Amino acid sequence: MAPLPVAPASNRPTVQLTPGSALALAAGGGAVILVVGAVLVSLLLAVAITGMSVAVVAVVLRSLLRDLDKHR
Template sequence: MFTPKYPVSDTITALRNATRPAPTDSVSVQHHAPVSAPAPTSPTRPAIHLTPGSTLALIGGGTALVLIVGTVLVSMLLAVAITGASVAVCAVVVRSLMNHNR
């Protein structure tokens, strides 16, 4: 479906002959029949056969991947939240110390 469609070789020969200028001398021009090239074939790919065991393995692997990625993202969010809270506490303590001297 997504493979390119190639023109037949006689179409290419006709296009090439149309762009060449006509011979000006009186020498006879020999015309050859276009050689037909074999049609391009797509490479054969082996069919994928899913057995019930391999289907369960794919589902289990996908679930594990989603859980691992989710855990990493949540832990990163938690690290950012804890860092922000600790910076806020430090700011309050420093402000309290600065105001206490006055």
């Protein structure tokens, strides 16, 4: 039986994580998650405030139109 060919060794450097760099990577990832979460919450809040404003305007317009019809 013929021997299996051996894959050539890669010339690329290997990445080694030290405990400090792993901690920095985890802290950076946590910061990104917090920033994305804050942006999403603020967008949701903006949509909720806009919806409430549109609802209030609709109620006021409805009231004004009802008063206009009563005075005819």
